[in-house]
Amino acid sequence: xxxxxxxxxxxxxxxxxxxxxxxxxxxxxxxxxxxxxxxxxxxxxxxxxxxxxxxxxxxxxxxxxxxxxxxxxxxxxxxxxxxxxxxxxxxxxxxxxxxxxxxxxxxxxxxxxxxxxxxxxxxxxxxxxxxxxxxxxxxxxxxxxxxxxxxxxxxxxxxxxxxxxxxxxxxxxxxxxxxxxxxxxxxxxxxxxxxxxxxxxxxxxxxxxxxxxxxxx
Amino acid sequence: xxxxxxxxxxxxxxxxxxxxxxxxxxxxxxxxxxxxxxxxxxxxxxxxxxxxxxxxxxxxxxxxxxxxxxxxxxxxxxxxxxxxxxxxxxxxxxxxxxxxxxxxxxxxxxxxxxxxxxxxxxxxxxxxxxxxxxxxxxxxxxxxxxxxxxxxxxxxxxxxxxxxxxxxxxxxxxxxxxxxxxxxxxxxxxxxxxxxxxxxxxxxxxxxxxxxxxxxx
DNA sequence: AGATACTTGTTAGTAGCAAGCAAGTGGCGA
DNA sequence: TCGCCACTTGCTTGCTACTAACAAGTATCT
Numbered sequence: 001x002x003x004x005x006x007x008x009x010x011x012x013x014x015x016x017x018x019x020x021x022x023x024x025x026x027x028x029x030x031x032x033x034x035x036x037x038x039x040x041x042x043x044x045x046x047x048x049x050x051x052x053x054x055x056x057x058x059x060x061x062x063x064x065x066x067x068x069x070x071x072x073x074x075x076x077x078x079x080x081x082x083x084x085x086x087x088x089x090x091x092x093x094x095x096x097x098x099x100x101x102x103x104x105x106x107x108x109x110x111x112x113x114x115x116x117x118x119x120x121x122x123x124x125x126x127x128x129x130x131x132x133x134x135x136x137x138x139x140x141x142x143x144x145x146x147x148x149x150x151x152x153x154x155x156x157x158x159x160x161x162x163x164x165x166x167x168x169x170x171x172x173x174x175x176x177x178x179x180x181x182x183x184x185x186x187x188x189x190x191x192x193x194x195x196x197x198x199x200x201x202x203x204x205x206x207x208x209x210x211x212x213x214x215x216x217x
Numbered sequence: 218x219x220x221x222x223x224x225x226x227x228x229x230x231x232x233x234x235x236x237x238x239x240x241x242x243x244x245x246x247x248x249x250x251x252x253x254x255x256x257x258x259x260x261x262x263x264x265x266x267x268x269x270x271x272x273x274x275x276x277x278x279x280x281x282x283x284x285x286x287x288x289x290x291x292x293x294x295x296x297x298x299x300x301x302x303x304x305x306x307x308x309x310x311x312x313x314x315x316x317x318x319x320x321x322x323x324x325x326x327x328x329x330x331x332x333x334x335x336x337x338x339x340x341x342x343x344x345x346x347x348x349x350x351x352x353x354x355x356x357x358x359x360x361x362x363x364x365x366x367x368x369x370x371x372x373x374x375x376x377x378x379x380x381x382x383x384x385x386x387x388x389x390x391x392x393x394x395x396x397x398x399x400x401x402x403x404x405x406x407x408x409x410x411x412x413x414x415x416x417x418x419x420x421x422x423x424x425x426x427x428x429x430x431x432x433x434x
Numbered sequence: 435a436g437a438t439a440c441t442t443g444t445t446a447g448t449a450g451c452a453a454g455c456a457a458g459t460g461g462c463g464a
Numbered sequence: 465t466c467g468c469c470a471c472t473t474g475c476t477t478g479c480t481a482c483t484a485a486c487a488a489g490t491a492t493c494t
Contacts, residue, residue, distance in 0.1 A: 013458090014458075014459090015457085015458055015459075015472085015473055015474065018457090018458085018473095018474065018475090019473085019474065022474080022475085035345070036345060037344070037345055037346070038343075038344020038345050038346060038347060039344055040257065040344065040347075041344070041346070043447085043448065043449085044448085044449065044450090045447095045448080045449095053474095053475070053476085054475065054476045054477075055476085055477085056450090056451095056475080056476060056477070057474085057475060057476080059449070059450055059451080060450095060451095060474085060475070060476085061474090061475090063450090064449075064450070065448095065449070065450090119343075120343055120344060123340035123341070123343055123399070124340065124341055124344075125403065126336070126337055126340055126399070126402040126403055127254075127255025127256055127257065127258075127337060127341075128252070128253060128254055128255050129254070129255060129258075130255060133403065136403060137403055137404050137407075140400065140403060140404070141404075141407070164416075165412070165416065167409070168409055168412045168413050168416045169416065171397070171400060171408055171409065171413050172393070172397070172413055172416055172417060172420070174396065174400065175392070175393050175394075175395075175396030175397040175399070175400060175413070176389070176392050176393055176396055177392075177396065178392075178395070178396035178399050178400070179391065179392030179393055179394065179395035179396030179397070179399065180388070180389070180392040180396070182340070182343070182392070182395050182396065182399070183357065183388060183391065183392060183395070185343040186342065186343055186350065186353060186354055186357060187354050187357070187358075190354075190358070191388055192384070192385055192388065195382070195385045196385050196388050196389055196392070199381075199382065199385045199386065199389055200389060202424075203389070203420070203424040206423060206424045207419075207420040207423045207424040230493090231493075231494090232437085232438055232439065232492080232493055232494080235438090235439060235440090235492090235493085236438085236439065239439080239440085260482085260483065260484085261483080261484065261485090262482095262483080262484090270440070270441085271440065271441050271442075272441085272442090273440080273441060273442070273485090273486095274439085274440060274441080276484065276485060276486080277439090277440070277441085277485095277486090278439090278440090280485090281484075281485070282483095282484065282485090
């Protein structure tokens with residue numbers, strides 16, 4: 001769709017520009033093909049050719065299939081974590097967690113291609129040496145760290161029960177998010193994506209509230 | 218380890234016994250190799266040979282790599298769902314959910330190889346045509362159905378808030394379980410498996426309790 | 435003798451590498 | 465400032481090792 005204007009537009013560019021362009025194109029093609037065919041059947045040959053280049057460029061540029069997927073994860077995860085922090089803004093505590101849930105389902109609706117691709121790669125990473133497991137672990141860790149900070153702030157503000165362990169709560173919260181997404185990926189139609197989000201927020205509010213505010217409600 | 222007594226023991230068996238034995242051996246080899254090397258790098262050649270046979274038997278018997286993994290999922294999931302219902306027993310409502318969580322972490326401790334293999338396959342299934350996605354979907358669906366039944370029973374008994382939607386609650390509960398396992402698979406050491414289980418049970422108790430029993434506690 | 439478990443020969447297709455081609459880049463002398 | 469030329473870098477193509485899958489063959493049971 002966007003690959004027809006490549007030959008003309010490529011002329012007269014600096015080498016750096018050409019490389020950046022081909023990188024971007026191949027990452028986009030990889031996202032499309034991973035969603036269309038899955039990780040295994042998305043071949044480097046087809047990725048290179050769909051991007052408008054030869055069968056060998058992807059290997060040459062990214063070193064290996066895993067290298068390409070590392071780049072895809074970096075590209076999508078960066079954009080995505082940015083969206084998150086932007087959307088959650090200055091909120092903290094339970095409000096931040098709820099905003100995070102909303103942000104997640106909004107992102108899933110707005111760029112389903114990217115979300116699907118990212119999570120397909122995430123869930124494929126658990127093999128003993130997928131080659132990009134470390135990158136996935138980094139993203140998970142960063143996300144959990146954000147959640148830990150929100151929970152801590154909520155406790156400090158007296159909103160969240162001080163008995164809550166922030167780290168474990170973060171693992172629990174993230175488990176929700178990932179498992180929720182997972183089920184949606186396996187059976188896109190059998191899962192009430194939106195409804196579960198509402199229930200999740202309700203559950204967070206009732207189970208995290210500090211004793212004082214729970215009595216007050 | 219168990220593959221050294223194959224040649225002698227194979228003689229003098231009925232055809233059906235031979236086939237059943239080789240099936241079992243290959244499924245076991247597949248589990249080992251999936252955990253050792255991951256789905257992609259676990260080759261049919263090595264699976265067949267580790268089981269004590271030729272490079273071609275796995276394809277011949279199961280038709281394809283996906284066919285073999287379908288058989289692995291069936292074998293492990295059957296055993297596993299059985300363990301579950303046995304362990305949960307006649308419990309229902311919140312107690313059943315908590316027993317399910319305990320059962321999960323016990324199973325993960327007792328047969329980590331099987332749990333890892335099963336979930337590696339589960340998480341690899343989300344590709345658009347992994348060839349065994351339907352089987353995974355079946356298992357997920359069956360598990361959710363159990364949870365729905367427990368929640369319904371809990372509502373009927375007046376223990377769980379009638380405002381809870383059983384189906385959505387089941388999706389939420391399963392999301393927890395899967396996401397929790399996922400994080401454990403990606404970072405076996407960075408996750409407090411046991412601690413999260415306790416927090417999860419606590420959360421279920423506080424957020425599902427019917428208003429009446431919540432006041433009573 | 436026939437059926438069934440299993441093996442082996444072969445094919446199409448894949449990732450990755452290395453050698454080669456062509457287009458852009460920078461320095462030097464005028 | 466201009467133009468040439470060595471050099472770098474983006475990209476392609478030929479090749480190898482390996483894989484899943486299949487078909488035709490062998491050995492074992494019934």
